[in-house]
Amino acid sequence: MRRVIFSGTSEGKMLCRQLSQAGLSAEVCVATEYGKEVMPELRGITVHTGRMTAPEMTEFLRGAQVVIDATHPYAVEVSKNIRAACAQVSCRYIRLLRPKTQAEGAVHVPSAAAAARYLSETEGAVLLTVGSKELACFTAVENYQERLWPRVLPAAKSLEICQQLGFPAAHLILMQGPFSEEMNVALIHASDAKWLVTKDTGEAGGLPAKLAAAKRCGCRVLLIDRPQEDGMTPDAVRDLLLGEKPPRFPLFVDLTDKTCVVVGCGAIGAHRAEVLLRYGARVIVVAPEGEAPAGAQHIRRAFEPQDIRGAFLVTAATDNHALNHEIYELCQREHIFISTADDRTACSFFFPAVRTGNGLSVGLVSDGSDHKKTARTAKKIEAILKEEQE
Template sequence: MSILLFGGTAEGHSLARRLAQAGLAVTCSVATAYGEAVLEPTPGLTVHVGRMDADQMAAEMAKGYTCVVDATHPYADRVSENIRRAAETAGLPYYRLLRPREAAEGVLWADSPADAARMLADLPGNVLLTTGSKDLKTFTQVPDYRDRLYVRVLPSLESLSAALDLGYPAAHILCMQGPFPEKLNAALLEAVDAKILVTKDTGKAGGFPEKAAAARSAGAKLLVIRRPTQETGYTLDALYDFLTKGRERL
């Protein structure tokens, strides 16, 4: 049984390693060299590095895989759609790994990064932005973003360059690999005097409970960007069991 797994998330990497350790041949596709670096080497696990468009995905899927697993980020909706369509074209079963949601009280909800940026224009105080480097351009729409926004991004040259190129001051760029404990999140909020923490509904795997708790303890508002779609799929353990116990069916 040979699985093509599109990763880039902690739970995706965990599933890839577990499947390989169970004796399945797994190819994990990640977008960047950083994604490869944080993926622990495991016998039976091959890593493909580089972003793929829909045609490239279809070409890769034609190499004799048994099925396709989509373990990309919950907010990578366009990528997921490309994976789904490519799998359908290739005639391969498609399985979506879901990241369970986490409840939180007193949340300000935004429908998109652009919506969150508009809301920040009407909310006073410094902001700790933890939504990733891909949305940094959208948040330059916030008035005085160079003064108000502190951005936390992955410790990669790609992320740092993106922030600097958009005009974020070096002193306002925090390059760190999460997820982080509540105390560290709270310490960062206090260090930059942030009155608002902006995040996505990243679930437990993405450190959402710790962010929510830190915002409460620091007296900061929690602004959360909703997930783009309502999805169906499998939890990590359920998908692992399905693929390992049901390998004869595939």
């Protein structure tokens, strides 16, 4: 079967990795050289670079059986062209939908142009986190050179667009995400922003970190709503292409004095650190917040790539989905066991619910269909182990 994936998003990269791990092949299309650079080298995955005209796309898709549109949620014209090309060659089209994020307290507008009109009725500096393609709309804001601070990719094209539109160099923020809550807070303070303009890019696009930072700083959020569309979740697309996966093999290993890194120290991270300590691991917790359990080393700062060096296993349990995914990809490249707390597809092992007693150790994981079932069953197992002890 010839599979084609139009990517450029973290969901597209993840789907490519899943297909490769399953021994399946696919052709992935990215629009830019930058898109190619951030795509990992994967067995069976061929990368095509460059934008296509409608006729070129139609010709390229001849012979394909299924096309997955995993482009950005706001790339409306691209998705329209892909659907039209699929219809021309009678190929199945599937839109992969990025999950939405609830943005309580945000002001919602339907477009970038509407956002610019709304800002024209407000006062104060504005941190723009909408990318460079629609920046021209915001030149309609009175005194935009003084009020607006665009944050765009550190690419020559992005800088060229900003310069052509007359944005002063002192107001340009050229950075590559993902951005943590702390980084967003720093940029809001640096720009003295009273408004933060963003799109509903979901967790993968760092929206929760932006919302949390704005709330901390008392900065209002202007949210450009996502276009309405039908499609499938990333998990549903994966299951469709891969079929039902076999369950994970319950491998019990000796963790005595092995280095285990836990990134994040909320309720989940602290619990996982405590469990690893019980099994004799040397536990390092990396998190600026929280309290690591007694016996663990607590590095009080944001995660850095070198933190996983020499680790036997890593668990990513931060509240930043993009950061957890970054840690997953780092561990995959270094062949380190990794479990992420918020995405079962980004795990080389599942962190189990553990129950011990009477010389027995039981680890329990679910298939993802019913998370409460794991807790209920673990409670029953705990009761059985206590009965055996008595």
